[in-house]
Amino acid sequence: xxxxxxxTANYQMEDKEKNGDARRANSELIKGASPDIICSCLxxxxxxxxxxxxxxxxxLTIYVNSIELVTIxxxxxxxxxxxxxxxxxxxxxxxMNDIASMRVCEDDSLVDxxxxxxxFTPPExxxxxxxxxxxxxxxxxxxxxxSALTVKGDEVTSLMKxxxxxxxxxxxxxxxxxxxxxxxxxxxxxxxxxGRHNTLDKITGECLLRKISTRDKLLLTTxxxxxxxxxxxxxxxxxxxxxxxxxxxxxxxxxxxxxxxLIGYVRGNRLSVYxxxxxxxxxxLSKN
Numbered sequence: 001x002x003x004x005x006x007x008t009a010n011y012q013m014e015d016k017e018k019n020g021d022a023r024r025a026n027s028e029l030i031k032g033a034s035p036d037i038i039c040s041c042l043x044x045x046x047x048x049x050x051x052x053x054x055x056x057x058x059x060l061t062i063y064v065n066s067i068e069l070v071t072i073x074x075x076x077x078x079x080x081x082x083x084x085x086x087x088x089x090x091x092x093x094x095x096m097n098d099i100a101s102m103r104v105c106e107d108d109s110l111v112d113x114x115x116x117x118x119x120f121t122p123p124e125x126x127x128x129x130x131x132x133x134x135x136x137x138x139x140x141x142x143x144x145x146x147s148a149l150t151v152k153g154d155e156v157t158s159l160m161k162x163x164x165x166x167x168x169x170x171x172x173x174x175x176x177x178x179x180x181x182x183x184x185x186x187x188x189x190x191x192x193x194x195g196r197h198n199t200l201d202k203i204t205g206e207c208l209l210r211k212i213s214t215r216d217k218l219l220l221t222t223x224x225x226x227x228x229x230x231x232x233x234x235x236x237x238x239x240x241x242x243x244x245x246x247x248x249x250x251x252x253x254x255x256x257x258x259x260x261x262l263i264g265y266v267r268g269n270r271l272s273v274y275x276x277x278x279x280x281x282x283x284x285l286s287k288n
Contacts, residue, residue, distance in 0.1 A: 032192065033056060037051065058106075064114075065118070065120040082193075084102075099113065142258060143258075147215070160267075179223075187220075189207060189210075190203075219241045229241075239261060
C-alpha cells in the first residue's frame with residue numbers, strides 16, 4: 001500500500017488549493033480597494049498625513065439584448081456574479097440556461113448580456129433600494145418559503161463569527177458590507193460590496209455558477225435587513241435570515257408573511273429573533 005505517497009500528494013493538493021484561495025483573496029482586495037489615498041488625520045491633538053485604503057466604487061451599466069436595463073453602484077469584484085444574481089433576483093432569468101453569453105468590460109463599466117430567448121422587454125416598474133450602492137428592484141411578487149430547517153442559537157453565533165473573520169475587504173479598508181450563504185456549520189459563499197443588496201446578488205450569482213442550491217440554507221449579513229433585502233432572500237428560498245444589525249418593521253412584516261425566520265443583532269453570544277422562532281432549537285419562543 002502506497003499510503004505515504006498518497007498522503008504527500010494530498011498535502012500538496014491542499015497546499016495548492018490554499019495558495020490558490022489566498023491569491024484569489026488578494027486579487028479581490030486589490031480590485032475592491034484604492035490604496036495609498038493621502039489623508040490628514042487628527043490624533044491626540046496632533047495632525048499628520050498618512051496613506052489609507054478606501055473601498056472602490058463603480059457605476060456598472062447592465063445591457064440585456066442590447067437594451068440598457070440598469071446602472072448599479074457597486075464594488076468592482078465578482079461582477080459576473082453580481083449581474084447574474086441581479087437578473088435572477090429580478091426574475092429576468094430562471095437559470096444559467098437562459099444566458100447565451102455575457103461580456104464584462106470593466107474598462108467601460110458595462111456588462112452585455114445576451115439571452116437565449118429573443119424579444120426581451122425591460123420591466124417598467126422599479127423601486128429604488130435603501131442605503132448605499134444605488135440598488136434598484138423591479139419585482140414585487142414573492143412566494144412563501146416552506147422549509148423544515150432548524151438551527152441552534154450557538155450555530156447562528158458561530159456562523160456570524162465566521163463571517164466577521166472572512167470579511168477580508170472590510171478588514172483591509174472598511175466601508176463595505178459582507179454577506180454569506182451557509183449551512184448549519186460552515187459558510188459556503190461570501191461576498192462583500194458597498195451595497196448590502198449587491199452582496200446578496202453576488203452570492204446568488206456565484207451559486208448559479210457553482211451550482212450550489214440556496215434552498216434550506218442560512219443567509220447572513222452585516223448590514224440591516226430592509227424589505228428589498230428580505231425580498232432577495234425570499235427569491236433565494238432561504239428560510240433563515242441573520243443580521244449583525246437590525247431589521248426594519250416592513251421586513252419583519254414580510255418575513256412573518258413569507259415564513260422566514262428573521263434574526264438580528266447577532267453579536268458575541270447574543271441574538272434577537274423577530275419572526276418564526278419555532279426554527280430555533282431549544283428556544284421557548286411563540287410562533288411569531
